[in-house]
Ligand SMILES: Cc1cc2nc3c(=O)[nH]c(=O)nc-3n(C[C@H](O)[C@H](O)[C@H](O)COP(=O)(O)OP(=O)(O)OC[C@H]3O[C@@H](n4cnc5c(N)ncnc54)[C@H](O)[C@@H]3O)c2cc1C
């Protein structure tokens with residue numbers, strides 16, 4: 078068994094999601110190589126080399142890989158695929174973009190969003206917004222897998238893998254990067270945060286997110302999330318959306334303020350250890366899954382909470 | 392320019408699904424079925440491109456049971472011009488769906504294919520990317536804005552940290568995210584007109600592609616349900632519980 082892990086990074090830092098997907102890759106049994114493709118990304122390769130149980134790090138440093146465009150990236154992975162029994166990537170937006178293209182080029186049926194490895198060919202994955210867990214066995218010789226990273230622990234450090242430079246392959250040249258707008262934030266990242274506070278439609282504006290949610294996030298060192306309704310209405314940026322079609326999160330504490338608890342939202346928070354709901358409607362469905370429910374107007378409850386936290390942290 | 396939009400018939404987003412007692416499948420008897428919400432967004436986008444003069448014709452394809460004709464009618468009511476219904480019973484995996492779509496595309500020659508980013512039943516998020524790979528076409532997944540400029544298309548994509556804008560050479564594949572548009576409410580005259588639009592029927596076997604499933608579904612099960620906890624009376628009590636009972640802050 079030999080596995081190739083496709084990494085996710087921003088040319089500077091290896092993502093937390095990659096370190097978690099590595100745990101999944103290791104549980105397949107056998108050796109794991111990690112491929113880092115990007116531009117000026119040697120530092121990322123060095124971080125990968127320090128993760129435990131990595132055999133080799135393959136570094137492809139070229140202009141074509143700077144922005145993780147699917148066409149050149151998939152061509153590279155396909156060119157490396159021959160000696161591997163499995164190709165694994167985290168279910169991040171880049172993993173989800175690239176891996177199915179790789180799978181099709183290898184004539185393999187991808188297994189999406191694996192949440193548990195039962196055997197090297199048998200996996201669990203959530204379907205129907207997490208309301209059903211499917212156990213599937215693949216008959217493909219090569220396996221192509223994306224990993225639901227909230228289901229796996231981060232791989233430990235202490236590794237000393239070798240780094241080998243590999244050559245770029247021909248870029249089909251059919252796509253071109255134009256620009257990007259990334260929301261830099263000093264806050265914890267949603268998919269790896271220990272505490273998350275999310276706001277829903279009830280927040281009514283972007284200003285209210287800043288006024289009512291930020292102070293609590295500051296005090297708790299929490300990441301901020303949102304419901305789809307809040308994102309659609311422009312109260313919060315798109316990458317804050319938690320749920321079936323947004324981010325899947327698994328914090329120790331998830332605070333939902335002014336969120337009703339639609340199944341699509343709940344799909345994203347099923348693995349939270351503790352769920353707190355603050356909602357003025359005692360019949361809101363969110364209370365059916367909340368460990369602690371507070372029936373209250375968030376416009377009084379949140380400032381009160383911020384004030385109490387300020388007291389105890391002072 | 393011709394746009395092709397694959398539309399899938401899925402369990403309605405508001406329906407509750409239950410696993411059959413023997414774990415062999417999901418019980419869909421009496422459950423409401425609808426057009427996949429993302430595909431509705433894809434049809435709306437194609438319709439807007441046609442209204443702007445960027446496209447001349449919109450063809451929709453659905454692969455599934457005979458009842459999938461209903462989702463083609465939903466697509467017609469938004470603005471699609473004609474449909475292809477590829478009838479097949481049983482489990483078609485995204486790879487097989489992509490192979491059938493490739494065969495349809497080679498005959499129809501569209502310049503642009505818009506799919507949903509994921510079907511809300513199996514949540515695979517694969518079909519568009521696989522199709523792009525099989526055709527050797529460029530792809531832009533998770534689109535939140537689409538502009539046609541001559542023989543190119545500019546697409547803004549929703550990515551983990553924000554947005555990325557790319558330019559693709561046509562022909563190309565796009566998969567759409569939630570915020571690409573809000574589909575119109577089909578008015579009665581559009582629904583009436585939709586009944587008259589043509590649907591061509593074929594069988595999945597008529598394409599000569601390999602449809603053999605690669606995955607065996609061994610079991611379906613419902614995950615342990617979360618139970619409702621307790622109601623607290625005040626913010627003070629809540630913080631006390633979080634500190635001293637749950638130990639999470
Ligand atoms: C295909 C599809 C995919 C989707 N994907 C997602 C997804 O990934 N994530 C997601 O979140 N949703 C998703 N949705 C949308 C989902 O169905 C709900 O519409 C959405 O989650 C509702 O957001 P909300 O809870 O903020 O708004 P609402 O349902 O409107 O709830 C607002 C809540 O705030 C409460 N409230 C109002 N005022 C106050 C106040 N002053 N103080 C306290 N409480 C107050 C109300 O009682 C209510 O419960 C999806 C839907 C579809 C069809």
Ligand SMILES: Cc1cc2nc3c(=O)[nH]c(=O)nc-3n(C[C@H](O)[C@H](O)[C@H](O)COP(=O)(O)OP(=O)(O)OC[C@H]3O[C@@H](n4cnc5c(N)ncnc54)[C@H](O)[C@@H]3O)c2cc1C
Pocket residue numbers: 211396397398399400427429430452453454455480481482483484485488505506507508509510511512513514515516517518519608
């Ligand atoms: C009775 C039955 C049982 C099944 N059981 C399983 C199962 O247990 N596990 C499983 O993984 N699959 C199962 N399938 C197959 C499943 O229905 C999907 O067709 C397949 O998995 C495609 O995945 P997706 O819909 O999640 O694709 P995605 O890649 O998420 O779909 C993305 C987009 O591709 C297009 N698309 C996808 N499928 C079609 C289609 N049929 N027609 C037109 N456009 C389409 C749409 O634009 C869609 O928005 C079953 C099918 C049947 C009929």
